[in-house]
Amino acid sequence: MSNLKTIYKKTDPWLLFCYIALVIIGWVNIYASIHADTAASIFDIGNRAGKQFLWIMVSIAAGAVVLAINSRIYEVVAFWAYLGTALLLFVTIFLGKDINGSHSWLSIGPVSFQPAELSKITTSMMLASMMSQFGFRINTPRNLARTVAIILIPMLLIIAEKETGSALVYLGFVFMLYREGLSGWIIVLAGLFITLFIITLTISPFVSLLSLACIIGLAYGAFAGKTLKTALAVLPCTALLAFLPALTRSGMFQEMQLPAPEYILLGLSSIGIGFAAYRIFRKRDDLAAIMAGTFIAGAILIFSVDFIFNEVLQEHQRKRIEVLLGMEEDPTGIGYNVTQSMIAIGSGGFSGKGFLKGTQTAYGFVPEQSTDFIFCTVGEEWGFLGSTAVIALYVLLICRIISRAEKSTDSFTRIYGYCIACCFFMHFFINIGMTIGIMPVIGIPLPFLSYGGSSLLCFTLMLSVFISLDARYKR
Known part of the structure; x- marks a missing residue:
């Protein structure tokens, strides 16, 4: 308990503010997205808002446990945690449950969770553990190969689970590698290859x-x-x-x-x-x-x-990319979600229609509105002002993580901080990009806002580990 009090005193208040604000905004907008289907209270566990409230409580409790533990343990267990989640990902390929075309869910009784979400934490810890070793240099062939292997193993396993969207998040680690000394030309080459892929396709x-x-x-x-x-x-x-x-x-x-x-x-x-x-x-x-x-x-x-x-x-992923690149027009088919999402956001205007007054939201025009397309609920009911506030919170969260990571005297903390900043950025950029039609719909949640217990829990744990490490090495 004394360790928890010490960490609380040293915790960056802006990180806590961003976390609490985003969680509350997400919870309220989940209720807004389902209220037309139910007259129940926001606390009623029979609907998604009530279930999300339970997961918020569980996540906060789990975060408190993480903060109470001596943060040195994360460096010690990094390899075993990474190995354990890799095995979970492998098992999921064969025992996973199909949900919305994805084979990435494991079920234990009434609870289903995605090991892919947990893997982002353990991969970040493993990268931080290896790259913080004395004398490590990213540009040597051996070290670069080891680093790429650590990133590729969970990526390939997640792709095998038909969850290509989650696998793309791992590409964000390239920004951390650049901070740690990776040649900028490798990033240029990556951009060149992506461009060649698009030119070949289109x-x-x-x-x-x-x-x-x-x-x-x-x-x-x-x-x-x-x-x-x-x-x-x-x-x-x-x-x-x-x-x-x-x-x-x-x-x-x-x-x-x-x-x-x-x-x-x-x-x-x-x-x-x-x-x-x-x-x-x-x-x-x-x-x-x-x-x-x-x-x-x-x-x-x-x-x-x-x-x-x-x-x-998969076929639905191909269709979404074709629609995004203008290879196919399908506003009533595979492009329906994005079309309705943009209508919802555009109809919100400057200040929005008001809480529980969104017509696109109330009449269920946007599928998956409480999960992958939660941002369009914000845009419709809270308008440009609300959308800007949410984006500002994410920018502040990511910038504070990077700032705290840079100020840390410990290389493990710095590298881990950059890793999770990359994860948050990729989720934030891709998800909001999906809702406004500049990214393909690949089905990844908006951190802390989207409905989903395993997503909220894992993002909370991810941030809690960094807060614990940051408090330990705070100057």
Whole structure:
């Protein structure tokens, strides 16, 4: 008890304020989203608002237990906690319960929970434990491989549970890795590969491969100090090769039944790969090795897009991405949720329609309005002012976590703080992006606001561990 009092005195009041405010806002808006279906009280455990209140009490109690425990234990148990949740994720693949197309739920009696939510905490602890070791440097091949493996293991297990949305949250750890010394060029490459994926999906593999070859050529010239000469060589070649698809479909070339243009371009690219190989082995040109490796990795991605999109993603996820990228119009089908969500948010105006007065909310036009689309309830009933206040609370929460992490004298606390800040940011950005139509609907909750016991409990534990660590090492 004395430890709990000590931690409370050292706790950043802004973190507590953000947590309490978001939980209360979430609880009230969950009630608003279901009140038209029931005349019961907000405390009635027969409806979602009452059940959420119970989970709020459980989460606060669990958070208090975490704060009462000596925070040194989190460094000690990090590996075993990570291993335990990895095993839970593996078991869930075979014993999981299907809910809304996801096979990521385990049931114990009347209670269902997602190990994927707990895994975000233990993965953060494991990364902090390993990366806080004396002499650790992220840019060495061995350490980078270990770090990537720690992130990839739960990601792949979660994808196997048909919960691709939750797996995407783990990509946010790249911001923590950058803070800890990861080269910014790796983030640039990640952005390049995402762009290539979208171009391949929406236009063609040929355009994507041609763009990659052009970018690699220009980048090599720029880093070698020969920007103008390289541009004069690369850009005309790119312009000529752009006519390759039309050429293969015309005249005698059509009768020759040539391979697809992207395969012809890949064959022509082997000339550049051969030149790079010469530079690598005869002149020890590290820049050529990096550029060649980037091109090969990009080419592999381009020719894997079809498999990833059609075999890894589920049908409803494919449809949502197609609607988002404008490949398909479906306002009454797969795009219905987003369309109605944007109508709800837009109808709220500047100050909103008022508590329990939202028409989109009251008449149930938005499915999953108390869970993944809870933000549209805020937008309709509380308007621009309420939406801005909620966004401001999330920004304040994330900024305070980063600020406290930076001020910590302990590397474990700093790294863990950045990890959970990344998790909160990814959930916040993707979820709100879903409701306003700039992100695909992938089904992840808005922290502390969305209905769901396991989500609320795990986010509370995640924040409580950081508060405990921060209080221990507070200057």
